[in-house]
Amino acid sequence: MVDEFKDVMQKRFKMSSLSTISFFLWLQVDQIEKCIFLHQTKYVADIFSWFKMEDERVAKNPLSVNHGITPEIQGEKFNQTLYQAIIGSLMYLTASRPNIMFATCLCARYQANPNANLMLAAKKIMIYLKGAPSLGLWYPRKDEFELTTYSDYDYGKCKRDFKSTSGSCQFLDSRLISWQCKKQTAVA
Template structure:
């Protein structure tokens, strides 16, 4: 194929569309470590305490009509960043999908749930598939 098409080998794949790829003897490890660090910087979460779980079991997410509204654009931006991350982090899939349901009129409790996911990522930054 090299003679027919002008191809060149650039070595092993290590980074593709925000995914870090590590090729090992026993398989391939895919993660978003750099992307996680980038979204921490974007939303100013570099110096927060970590959380053990992505969901607060004592305070489930519900439609809270009486609570204060939050910035819709910030909320959607945070959710969008987390949705892309679920490609390699199935541990946050349930929590992110629960928060996605409240994108139209997010309240303070919903933003706190999203912030908890970011805090969980702080404690577990190097996970993947």
């Protein structure tokens, strides 16, 4: 069955091999006997190089509790294209790094009119990654299927419209299978 699928795919698409996956679209897959580990260690190193941030210090968290990120109208404007490129790179990292989801989504809200404070927040997320570049997702090979969900809200902390941001994650036993961070559409 696998060989038939491999033959069909190689006839339809230009492919070098259909062996065990180890690297796909900047996502690294390490398959060990008892688990699978998904991470983007090489991508983290590459974005530090692309944005010339190799010499930055290390941060202990991606965003301070009292971050003060607001859509300030005044303030020093920042290069929109560079800011969007950094935010886009960080958004792609959330595929294997749910720990930066909230901070990245918060910075992504203000891509149309970035200022120096927003750029500092985005850089802090980047330098947080420098301290732990190889974090990722572990998927143990078990037969247990207990679904657990966790959620949290910040209860109207947006300074502009006082809407809440919610976050949730779903686990199938000990495997993280889904996560999200979303600004609510209405005031709670």
